[in-house]
Every structure is written in structure tokens, then in C-alpha cells.
Amino acid sequence: MKRRDFLGLGLGAAALTLAPVNVFAKDYRKELPDVWKIKNNEKDANDEKPVMEAVKKIFGTDKVEEGQIKLKAPDIAENGAVVPVSFKLEKAKKIALFQTANPECLVAIWDIPEVGIPDYAVRIKLKKTGKVIVVADVDGKIYKVGKNVKVTAGGCGG
Amino acid sequence: MRVKAKAKDGVVSVKAMFKHPMLTYDMAKKQGKEANFITHIQGKVDGKVVYDASTSQFLSKNPFIKFKFKGEAGKELELSWVDLKGNTKSKKVKIK
Numbered sequence: 070m071k072r073r074d075f076l077g078l079g080l081g082a083a084a085l086t087l088a089p090v091n092v093f094a095k096d097y098r099k100e101l102p103d104v105w106k107i108k109n110n111e112k113d114a115n116d117e118k119p120v121m122e123a124v125k126k127i128f129g130t131d132k133v134e135e136g137q138i139k140l141k142a143p144d145i146a147e148n149g150a151v152v153p154v155s156f157k158l159e160k161a162k163k164i165a166l167f168q169t170a171n172p173e174c175l176v177a178i179w180d181i182p183e184v185g186i187p188d189y190a191v192r193i194k195l196k197k198t199g200k201v202i203v204v205a206d207v208d209g210k211i212y213k214v215g216k217n218v219k220v221t222a223g224g225c226g227g
Numbered sequence: 228m229r230v231k232a233k234a235k236d237g238v239v240s241v242k243a244m245f246k247h248p249m250l251t252y253d254m255a256k257k258q259g260k261e262a263n264f265i266t267h268i269q270g271k272v273d274g275k276v277v278y279d280a281s282t283s284q285f286l287s288k289n290p291f292i293k294f295k296f297k298g299e300a301g302k303e304l305e306l307s308w309v310d311l312k313g314n315t316k317s318k319k320v321k322i323k
Contacts, residue, residue, distance in 0.1 A: 094269070094276045094279050095279055095281070096267060096281060097281035098266050098267065098281050105283055150287060150288065151287045151288075152287070155293070168285070171251075171285050172251075172252070172253060173283070173284075173285075175283055176282070176283055176285045176286070177280050177281060177282045177283060177286070178280070178281045179278075179279065179280050179281075180279045180280075180281075181279075182275070182276045182277055182278070182279060182296070184272075184275070184277055184296045184297040184298060185277060185278065185279075185294075185295075185296050185297075186238060186294075186295040186296055186297065188294070188295045189292070189293060189294045189295075190291075190292065190293035190294075191286060191290070191291070191292050191293075192286065192287040192290060192291045192292075193285050193286055193287055194249075194251070194284075194285050194286070194287055194288075195285075
């Protein structure tokens with residue numbers, strides 16, 4: 070065996086042993102690795118273009134309708150490190166949460182299991198004032214709602 | 228990890244808090260550490276998925292979540308997470 074081939078084999082074996090054991094139903098970090106890297110417009114927190122780019126990658130289309138989703142987020146967040154966000158809708162297959170305030174726009178993607186009831190809450194970080202956006206797939210139709218959250222102390226600093 | 232699961236009228240409501248620093252890339256850079264955060268949270272009952280979230284660095288420190296699913300009291304909910312470095316933790320609680 071040539072030395073080069075041998076080294077290649079070694080690398081392959083190393084990669085295999087390093088690969089984490091994956092038991093998750095839907096791992097969007099693996100399935101869509103690039104979508105987590107889409108950057109927000111640093112100068113304009115009203116710019117939703119990066120979010121829509123991510124929506125297209127996650128939901129296969131960026132044609133969205135407003136409504137359906139009940140989104141709760143504070144008008145003013147005194148502490149951007151802990152911002153409670155909750156959302157609710159009758160049913161959904163997939164839900165994604167975005168914001169326009171942090172370096173990257175995507176916060177999380179939920180795959181809704183058969184027995185799942187999409188009435189979820191989560192606490193997130195916001196670096197500055199911006200929009201919190203929830204997008205959901207309901208029977209193949211994509212819905213979106215957004216809300217402005219004013220942040221008085223950022224949550225992504227040191 | 229703190230988990231509470233309560234059933235009412237066929238709907239189980241879960242509240243959970245995970246102990247994790249959720250260090251973003253920016254914060255890690257400033258502190259001279261490596262970024263690390265929870266990347267996946269999953270809930271299972273009887274081996275069946277009841278909650279499935281792929282997550283990012285922007286969940287708060289010690290993330291808190293709430294969710295609902297169709298289920299009954301008496302069964303066991305297993306909640307688990309994995310982070311960027313491959314650390315993982317899980318906990319089983321009885322649905323009350």
C-alpha cells in the first residue's frame with residue numbers, strides 16, 4: 070500500500086470515530102449546516118432579507134403569509150440576555166425562530182412530532198433592539214409573524 | 228436539569244431548565260474560551276419523539292423551555308440535550 074493511501078485511510082477512520090452518535094429524529098444542524106451561518110444585517114435591524122434567505126432554505130420557499138401564529142415577546146427587554154419568547158398555533162409541521170439583532174439570524178428549528186402541540190416557549194438572547202420572527206409550516210402553507218423588541222441592555226456581550 | 232411534566236385532559240405540559248453556559252462565538256472570543264452551546268433538545272415517551280428542537284447559541288444561558296404534547300399521566304418522559312462539543316445529558320421524569 071502506498072503511504073498516501075495509508076494516511077488517507079487513517080484520516081477516514083479518525084473521522085468515523087469522531088462522528089457523534091446521532092439518535093435525533095430531525096437534526097437541522099446536520100441537515101442544513103449553512104442556514105445557521107446566515108448573518109444578519111449588522112447596520113440595520115429592520116432588514117429581514119437574511120431571515121427570508123434562511124426561510125427559503127428551511128421551508129423551501131420564501132412565499133409567506135402573515136398571521137396564524139400567536140407570538141408573545143416583551144415590548145421592552147431590560148435584559149437582552151434573557152428574553153422570554155412564546156408562540157402558539159393550532160398545528161404545524163415545522164417552526165423556526167429568528168431575530169434580526171444578533172450576528173446570525175437563526176435561533177432554533179422545531180420539528181413537530183405527531184403528538185406534538187405547537188404551544189412552545191423559550192428564553193433567548195438579543196444583542197440589541199430588533200425583531201423576533203416566527204415562521205411555521207401549516208399544511209404546506211408558510212406563515213410568519215414578527216414583533217419588535219426594544220433591548221436596553223444587550224445580551225451577547227462579554 | 229430540572230424538568231416538570233403535568234398532564235391534564237390528555238395534554239402534557241412540560242417546563243424544563245438546563246444548566247449550560249451557552250457560550251456564543253462572540254462571548255467565547257472575548258473570554259478566550261471555546262464557544263459551546265446546546266445544539267439539540269429532544270423529549271421522548273415510550274421511545275417515541277414528543278419534542279424535537281435544533282438550537283443555536285442564541286438560547287439564553289441555562290436555557291428554559293416550555294412545550295406541550297398529547298399524552299397521559301403515569302408515563303415517563305425522557306428529556307435530553309447535546310452540545311456542540313458532544314456532551315450530553317438526559318433525565319427521566321414521571322408525568323404527573
